[in-house]
Every structure is written in structure tokens, then in C-alpha cells.
Amino acid sequence: MDLSLRQISHNYDEVEVLSDINLDVQQGEIVCIIGPSGCGKSTLLRFIGGLEQPRNGQVVQIGSPPKDSLNPLTYIFQDFALLPWRTVEGNVSLALEDHALSAAEREKIIVDVLARTNLSDFRKALPKQLSGGMKQRVAIARALSVRPAVLLMDEPLSALDSQTRELLLDDLVDLWSREKYTACYVTHNLSEAVRFGHKIVVLSRRPGKIREIVEIDMALEERKNNMAELEKTQTQLWQAMRDEALAADRELLDV
Amino acid sequence: MSKTDLETTVTDEKPVPFRGAGFLPTPRRVVAPLVFIGIIAFWEFGSHNGFISPLVLPAPSEAFAAFMDLVNSGLLWKHLSASLQRLIVGWTAGTVLGIMVGTLIGLFSVARSGLSPLVSAVFPIPKIALLPLFIIWFGIGEGSKVATILFGTFFPTVIATYGGIDNVDRGLIRMGQSFGLSRLSIIRKIILPGALPAILSGARISVAIAIVLLVAAEMIAAEYGIGAYVLLAGSLMATDQLIAGVAMLSILGLVIAWLIGKAEKFFLRWR
Numbered sequence: 001m002d003l004s005l006r007q008i009s010h011n012y013d014e015v016e017v018l019s020d021i022n023l024d025v026q027q028g029e030i031v032c033i034i035g036p037s038g039c040g041k042s043t044l045l046r047f048i049g050g051l052e053q054p055r056n057g058q059v060v061q062i063g064s065p066p067k068d069s070l071n072p073l074t075y076i077f078q079d080f081a082l083l084p085w086r087t088v089e090g091n092v093s094l095a096l097e098d099h100a101l102s103a104a105e106r107e108k109i110i111v112d113v114l115a116r117t118n119l120s121d122f123r124k125a126l127p128k129q130l131s132g133g134m135k136q137r138v139a140i141a142r143a144l145s146v147r148p149a150v151l152l153m154d155e156p157l158s159a160l161d162s163q164t165r166e167l168l169l170d171d172l173v174d175l176w177s178r179e180k181y182t183a184c185y186v187t188h189n190l191s192e193a194v195r196f197g198h199k200i201v202v203l204s205r206r207p208g209k210i211r212e213i214v215e216i217d218m219a220l221e222e223r224k225n226n227m228a229e230l231e232k233t234q235t236q237l238w239q240a241m242r243d244e245a246l247a248a249d250r251e252l253l254d255v
Numbered sequence: 256m257s258k259t260d261l262e263t264t265v266t267d268e269k270p271v272p273f274r275g276a277g278f279l280p281t282p283r284r285v286v287a288p289l290v291f292i293g294i295i296a297f298w299e300f301g302s303h304n305g306f307i308s309p310l311v312l313p314a315p316s317e318a319f320a321a322f323m324d325l326v327n328s329g330l331l332w333k334h335l336s337a338s339l340q341r342l343i344v345g346w347t348a349g350t351v352l353g354i355m356v357g358t359l360i361g362l363f364s365v366a367r368s369g370l371s372p373l374v375s376a377v378f379p380i381p382k383i384a385l386l387p388l389f390i391i392w393f394g395i396g397e398g399s400k401v402a403t404i405l406f407g408t409f410f411p412t413v414i415a416t417y418g419g420i421d422n423v424d425r426g427l428i429r430m431g432q433s434f435g436l437s438r439l440s441i442i443r444k445i446i447l448p449g450a451l452p453a454i455l456s457g458a459r460i461s462v463a464i465a466i467v468l469l470v471a472a473e474m475i476a477a478e479y480g481i482g483a484y485v486l487l488a489g490s491l492m493a494t495d496q497l498i499a500g501v502a503m504l505s506i507l508g509l510v511i512a513w514l515i516g517k518a519e520k521f522f523l524r525w526r
């Protein structure tokens with residue numbers, strides 16, 4: 001299943017947030033979205049997953065999601081969004097309970113995703129007992145349990161310390177190598193973007209427009225050991241971002 | 256730096272003074288019982304010595320004797336069961352209805368616009384002022400007493416419930432929607448558990464209100480009940496019975512507060 005964003009514009013009351021966004025997300029491709037603070041990245045992601053509707057334009061699904069996908073467009077949130085009163089398995093099961101699955105099928109899925117995210121030993125733990133990285137892992141397990149066609153991630157690693165960030169990014173890359181999922185990944189962090197994105201979309205300051213789309217051909221698995229080569233792309237991205245970020249900064253001060 | 260300077264710095268060494276003490280009251284288990292025992296002992300001693308007149312305040316031992324009379328005559332159970340029954344029925348009904356209406360107000364715009372001004376208008380009325388009206392509507396018997404308690408607990412519960420719902424993390428609701436959960440599932444699995452802490456602290460307040468209303472209602476018209484017992488004792492100037500009755504109310508309040516504390520520990524162990 002591919003996604004196509006067509007002429008998306010949006011405003012909240014007086015504030016124009018996004019303007020004329022056209023973008024294609026192909027199956028198996030990871031699209032990173034970067035841009036200065038407040039340029040509408042999160043808003044755009046909410047449009048893609050159908051949590052909000054743009055004033056103009058539309059998000060189109062091309063082709064249908066795989067038959068076994070329970071929730072084709074699935075989010076992973078920056079703040080994890082785990083229910084604090086449910087255990088790890090309870091949080092995963094939440095996403096499955098509204099689907100017509102037998103208890104045995106549900107159990108099988110839970111065991112499977114917890115194993116894939118190395119959480120099997122923490123099944124009965126409550127979120128308050130887990131570190132930030134573990135919590136995000138639970139959120140990833142929950143997202144995987146519904147067999148998404150597209151993962152929508154809004155700065156999933158920003159709430160974590162840099163070591164944990166590194167580990168989880170490796171996990172996401174590994175997972176992609178195995179399952180070739182499609183993803184839209186919003187981030188502030190340029191090095192995350194060049195490590196993880198097949199396509200990097202640079203948005204301008206508000207109202208967000210697509211300023212540049214950078215494609216990186218190097219395979220995801222090789223990038224970790226070839227950061228030197230990616231440095232050039234990162235610098236190029238930073239050049240594009242820099243002016244926007246500076247201008248955005250000044251704009252906020254004027255308000 | 257000269258040699259003498261060096262020496263003075265060495266001889267002058269002392270630990271940095273600690274300035275961070277205080278402002279952190281921690282519970283000390285023995286203190287509370289000691290205070291209680293101290294007050295009662297002083298009171299008993301004063302009554303025996305005569306500097307607390309028995310007309311003004313009976314000795315604790317006399318109040319206890321009055322309480323034992325009540326036990327031996329079998330009247331204790333009659334009073335207590337009458338009061339507990341009213342309290343339980345009234346409080347439970349008020350709480351259940353309050354949670355339901357509070358949930359409606361918390362979730363639906365129409366209910367919010369229609370009901371929340373009404374709740375705000377009726378909440379501050381001391382419900383005991385409505386008792387005569389309830390007596391006309393529900394009769395002088397149990398109905399009017401239960402209705403008073405029900406009414407008194409209903410409003411604080413409504414306010415606690417919708418306040419709790421308003422404070423449920425919007426991000427969690429968004430998450431529920433993003434996984435395609437049904438509306439009912441979101442209410443049942445995300446919103447209500449999220450509002451539970453606020454509902455339970457509302458229950459603490461509504462129980463206190465319920466006890467006040469219980470006694471007030473029983474004082475106006477009841478044969479049995481702790482309120483009736485206290486009122487009768489007062490009109491007969493039987494201060495020993497009065498103290499015994501008041502002590503029972505205090506214990507009742509403490510027991511209920513303890514039960515709610517247990518419930519909080521159990522339901523909110525995830526916090």
C-alpha cells in the first residue's frame with residue numbers, strides 16, 4: 001500500500017500551518033520529515049493517520065493494505081502513550097481487544113511481539129517500573145501487534161537519552177531489514193534522519209512547505225558504519241534547515 | 256601564598272554547616288496515640304479532681320459506661336444498623352448516579368452545556384435545607400433521609416467525576432483512536448480508569464458530607480439512629496450519652512476513611 005499526500009494545506013484559525021504539501025510514500029520506504037519547530041510536522045503526521053482532517057487537499061491510500069493488517073496506519077508517539085494502569089501485556093492487548101480474535105490468537109500475537117522487542121521477561125511489569133527506553137519498546141511492540149502497513153512515528157526517540165536513542169534506532173533498523181515496513185518518521189535530529197530515512201523531506205518554517213527532498217541510496221544496514229559519507233548529506237540538510245530555523249526562531253520572538 | 260596563610264586555612268577546617276533540615280514532616284507512628292491517650296487521661300483526671308464540672312463535661316469513663324449501657328440493652332445495634340443502612344443506601348445511590356451524570360457531562364457537549372450550570376447552581380445549597388421538602392415528597396420515614404444523603408453525595412461526585420474526565424491525558428485518548436478502538440472501549444478502558452483517582456478523592460469528601468447529613472436528618476425525624484440517640488441525649492441533658500454518640504460518629508468516619516484509603520491503595524497501585 002502506498003500513500004499519496006495531495007495539495008495539503010491547513011490553518012488553525014488565523015494561523016496558516018501547512019501549505020501545498022505534495023508527497024508520495026511508497027511501500028517499504030522510510031520517509032523522514034524534518035523542519036523547524038512549529039512548522040507543522042506533527043500536524044502533517046496526524047493528517048496521514050486520519051486523526052485530523054486538513055482544510056484542503058487529501059491523503060490517499062493507493063492499493064489496499066495486506067489482508068492480515070489489523071490497523072494499517074499505526075502510530076508510535078513521542079510520550080509513549082501507555083496506559084499506566086495496565087501491565088506491558090495489557091498495553092499490547094489493548095490494541096487487539098477490539099478485533100475479532102480468539103483469546104489464543106491474541107495470546108500468540110502478544111508472545112510474538114514481546115519476543116521480537118526483547119520484552120518477554122517484562123510481561124507483567126507496570127509502565128512505572130520501566131525506563132523510558134523500555135516504555136518506548138512496549139509502544140513499539142503494541143504497534144507491531146496490529147501488523148501495521150505504515151508506521152507513523154512522531155519523534156519517537158526524543159524523550160530518551162542519547163544512548164537509549166542509539167539502541168532503539170538500531171532496533172528500528174533491524175526490524176526494517178526483516179520486515180520492510182513503511183514509515184513516516186518525524187524528527188528534529190538530523191543524524192537520525194540520515195541514519196533512517198530513504199527519503200528526507202525538509203519543511204520550511206511555518207507555514208510548512210516542502211523545501212527540499214533528499215534521497216539517500218545507501219542501504220540502512222550499512223549506514224551505521226559509513227557515517228563519514230553521510231556527513232555530507234547531513235551538512236547539506238543542515239544548510240537547508242539553518243536559515244529556516246533561524247527565521248522561525250526570530251518569528252517566535254516577534255509574536 | 257605565605258606560610259602563615261597556609262597554616263590558617265589548615266587549622267580552620269570544619270565541616271560545611273548543614274542547612275537543609277526541616278520542612279519535611281514525616282509520620283511518627285507513636286505520636287498520635289500518645290496525644291489521644293494524653294488528652295483522655297487529662298480529661299478523666301480533671302473530672303475526678305473536680306476542676307472539670309460533671310455538668311459541663313462528663314468523665315470519659317462515664318461516657319464509656321453510657322456506651323456499655325447501650326451495648327447491654329441491645330439498642331446499640333438498632334441505632335447503628337438504622338444509621339448504616341441509610342448511609343450505605345443513600346451514599347451508594349448518590350455515588351452511582353453521580354458517576355453516571357458526571358460521565359455524561361464529561362463526554363457530551365450537550366450534557367455539559369445543559370447540566371453543568373444546573374449542577375453548579377444546586378451544589379452550594381446546604382441539602383439539609385431541602386429536608387422539609389423531601390419529607391413532603393418522600394414521607395417522614397426512610398425515604399426523606401435517604402434522599403437527603405443521596406442528594407448530598409450526588410453533586411460532589413458529579414463534579415469530581417467530570418473534573419477527573421477533563422484531566423485524562425488527551426494523548427491517551429488519541430492513542431485509543433489511533434488504534435481504532437470503539438468509543439465504548441475508549442470510555443471504559445481509558446477515560447474511566449483515568450478519572451478514577453479523582454472519583455476516589457471525591458468519594459472521601461462525599462462520605463464526610465453523607466455523615467453530616469445523616470445525623471442532621473436523623474435529628475429531625477427518626478426513632479432510631481445515632482443522630483436520634485444524640486438528639487435525645489441532648490434534650491435530656493444526658494451529656495455522657497451525648498459524648499458516647501459523638502464518639503461513635505467519629506469512629507464511623509475514621510473507619511470509612513480507612514476503607515477508602517484501602518480502596519485507593521488497591522485500585523491505584525499503578526501510580
Ligand SMILES: Nc1ncnc2c1ncn2[C@@H]1O[C@H](COP(=O)(O)OP(=O)(O)OP(=O)(O)O)[C@@H](O)[C@H]1O
Nearest residue numbers: 012015017035036037038039040041042043044206
Ligand atoms: N489543535 C491546535 N489548535 C491550534 N493550533 C495548533 C493546534 N495544533 C498545532 N497548532 C499550531 O500549529 C503549528 C504547528 O504545530 P505542530 O505541532 O504540527 O508543529 P511541529 O512541527 O510538530 O512542532 P514541534 O517541532 O515543536 O513538534 C504550531 O504553531 C502550533 O502552535
Ligand SMILES: [Mg+2]
Nearest residue numbers: 041042043154
Ligand atoms: Mg511535533
